[in-house]
Amino acid sequence: MIKVLPHTTMLDAALQDGSLEAVFGVAFANGKSITDELVVGETLQSSGLKFKPSVMAPIADPDKAQVSVMAGQTLLDLAVQELGSLEAVFGLGLLNSLPPTAELTTSQKIDFNINPFNKKVAQTFRNNSWKPASATTSAPAGQPPLPNLEGVDYWAIEVDFKVQ
Known part of the structure; x- marks a missing residue:
């Protein structure tokens, strides 16, 4: 049985x-x-299929330490920063028992005993001290709140307005 929590997607349920x-x-x-919205509190049936996570075996690095999350960082940010690839988010999620869309908290520790998927990109981020933080759910401490963006450039058909 898979319990649906806030922000759970079908990919998150599959990881569970x-x-x-x-x-x-x-x-x-x-x-x-696979694109259906899930209802918080809903219980999903397991697939009954047993797969071994294919993402982790060839990339494990038991000597790599943890990384502390900065304000506004997501697993996608950390995957690119430390592992050099967006695709690494799935292995990172499996390793930390987190869905790829998990909301992280400042100073949360994320295990990173995975070798970089793209060593050149990971090294570029390290050399330049780049630390992406793409979460936009709230403004950083001490900053004014994020504006509500309005207008045709920001609307989505059938979401913000209906076409008759």
């Missing part, structure tokens, strides 16, 4: 089921699409 590869099985077992 054991691996990213289970996403279609979990969706099918529950009569859903």
Whole structure:
């Protein structure tokens, strides 16, 4: 059984089921699409499929330490910063038992015993001390609140306005 928590996507549910590869099985077992919105508190059936996480085995590095999350950082930010690739977010999520969309807290420790997927990109981030922080749910401490962006440039059809 997979319990749906706030911000849980079908990919998150698949990871709870054991691996990213289970996403279609979990969706099918529950009569859903992989893009369906899930209801908080809903319980999903397991796919019944057993996959070994394919992401982790070839990339483990037991000597690599933890990284402390900075304000506004997401797992995607950390995947690029430390591992040089957006695709690394899935291995990073598996390693830390977090969904790729998890909201991280400042100073939270994230395990990084994974070798970089793209060593050149990871080294460039390290050499330049680049630390991306793309979360935009709130303004950083001491900053004015983020503006509500309005207008045609920011609206989505069937979300912000309906076409008749």
